[in-house]
Amino acid sequence: MSEPLPPFQAPTGTHDVLGPDSALWEGLVGTFAQRAYRYGFSLVMTPIFEDVGVFTRGIGEESDVFRNEMYVFSDRGERRYALRPEGTASVVRAFVQHQPTTPWKAWYVTPAFRYERPQAGRYRQHYQLGAEVLGTEDPTVDVEVIALAHGFFREIGLTRVRLLVNSMGHTACRASYVELLSEYLAEHQDELVDEHREGWRLNPLRVLDCKNESCVAVTAKGPMLVDHLCAECRDHFDQVLAGLSALGIESTLAPRLVRGFDYYSRTTFEFVADALDAAQNAVGGGGRYDTLAEQLGGKPTSGIGFGSGVERVLLARAAEGIVTPLLKRSLDVFVVDTTGDVGVARLVEDLRSAGVATERAYDQRSMKAQMKVADKSGARWALLIGPEELAAGEVTMKDLRSEDFNQAQSRVARSEIVSTVQELLTK
RNA sequence: GUGGGCGUAGCUCAGUUGGUUAGAGCGCCAGGUUGUGGUCCUGGAGGCCGCGGGUUCGACCCCCGUCGCUCACCCCA
Structure with a gap:
């Protein structure tokens, strides 16, 4: 007489959201949408899958996301597609395709997919809220994008979120820095963890991001990118920092902050939730990308943007003990x-x-x-x-x-x- | 991909050294006389004890496998 067990359930690393939890989601997205509107952004919607190249060009073929984590598939026409692992590349592809007047300010909310083992705050399908501005390198925009994210976190009640900032420099000054770093790492490679002792040449910057103690010990004494920026990049970064403090937005210089995608240049930043003791405590991050549009076949166009993981934001809210609803609605x-x-x-x-x-x-x-x-x-x-x-x-x-x-x-x-x-x- | 923990009602969990009809709280349903909600009382429905195999006279309990969940490494939102 008993019903059989449900034969299907949500795939590993994915989840359903039903009420009352869904009200939090609705409130979060609504709050972000309204804030983005006030900042002059309009919604952009792009397909959930793209030609694999859209992602590989920008993210970098050496990145972990590309190498191991992409949901790649072929359709019946033998075209190679991938489910989007992040939001920026698709938006830039759309920018290149439609050539809207600049500066172009767009926000989005979208699922993102990465094939990896799920754990607290990390899923195979998660949702990202994000915003991008293309067509200007004005540091004012860097500040605006960060302010948008910062204000959003404050508006939804988060207080224990820190902003880390860094500058990756533009292509040329980063290249000369990487050379400098490589020389340094070559001298100290015996002190690195196994993984990096052999592998650091592939992507020297990756080592900076390593949390292992011995690697940290090595890189802490090594050259830092912010100290080797060209005059223009240095000036740009200084203006960003000045802009942030003018708005009263506290930030911490994080010279070792290297984000996961290869397309970043100049400003990079990350929002870290201290309330989360989980390994995944970055609730948002982003940066400037000066070559991505070109890599995707467009005219050289500078852009900057950020993305924030909805699940992590909600985890951070819960960890801070915030119970105030984001959406006040009731039946009449x-x-x-x-x-x-x-x-x-x-x-x-x-x-x-x-x-x-x-x-x-x-x-x-x-x-x-x-x-x-x-x-x-x-x-x-x-x-x-x-x-x-x-x-x-x-x-x-x-x-x-x-x-x-x-x-x-x-x-x-x-x-x-x-x-x-x-x-x-x-x- | 690698390791640890855990899978018992819709939910949160008990379940005694393996012993026969598997329990509680919450939730759900129906009642507590004549058409009315928060408390209270009574009753009820609802479990292939994740799945498969093994050990045993006997398994929710022990062993193996498998699937799932979860946490961590790695990396990232």
Whole structure:
């Protein structure tokens, strides 16, 4: 007699979001959308999969994301596609394709996919909120993008989030730095962890990001990129830092901050949630990319953007003990009907059409049962319709938030119920 | 890809040295007389004890495998 176990469940590393959790998601996305709008951004939507090249060009073929974590597949036409591992590349591809007037400011919310073992704050499908600005290298924009992210984190209640900033320099000055770093690493390679002792030549910058103690000991004494920027990059970075402090946004210089994608140049930043003791404590990050548009076949166009992981933001909120809802919404009325009269469906429809959030009970349950559901629904008022009301052309309206259970109700004519509720709601 | 922990009702979890009808709380459903919600009382539904194999007279319990979840390494949002 028992039902068989469900044969399907959400794939490893993915998850469903249902109410009441989904209200947090809705609130988070809504908050970000409104903030982005205030900053002059408009929504951009791009396909969830792209030609593999869109991602490999920018992210870098040596990056871990590309090498091991991409969801790559061929369609029936033997075209090679990949599910997007991050948001920026697709947006830049769209920019190159459509050539909107610059500066172009776009925000997005999208799932992102990476094939890796899931753990706290890391999933195979997660969601990112992000924003990009293309067509200007003005450091003012770097500051604006960071301010957008910073303000967003504050608005949703996060207080224990630190901003780390660094500059990667532009292509030429980074190249000369990498040479310098390589020389240094060559002298000290015996002191690095096994993984880097042989592998550092592939991507010397990666070593800076290593958290292993012995690697940290080596790189701490080595040359730092910020100390070897060319005059222009140095000036650009100084303007970003000055802009941030002018806005009262605290930041920490993180000379070892090297982000995972190869396309970054000049400004890079990361928001770290100290409330998260999990290994995954970066709730957002981004930076400037001066060559990505070109790599994707467009005219040389500088851009900057950031992305933030929704799941991690929610984890950070929970870790900080924030319980205030991001979305305040509740039902206005709950219709209780024991007659089954079709006119009740009409009443419900009239209320909803008039902008009144209305729910009702189904399956002709007892009045007591319906009232229990009404109570749990959180509705402000219950509208009761029994045989008596039906005959009289009236509705009993009951205040569900009144302390006094039996007195808080009155009879209202059916023809006036919609306007009565509307009037009460505007008070 | 590598390692640790865990899989018992919708949810959170008990389950005594393996012993026969597997429990609690919450949730859900129905009642507590005549049409009315938060508390209370009563009753009820709901479990291939993740799956497969093994040991045993007997397995939720022990062993092996498998799948899933979870945490960490790596890397990242």
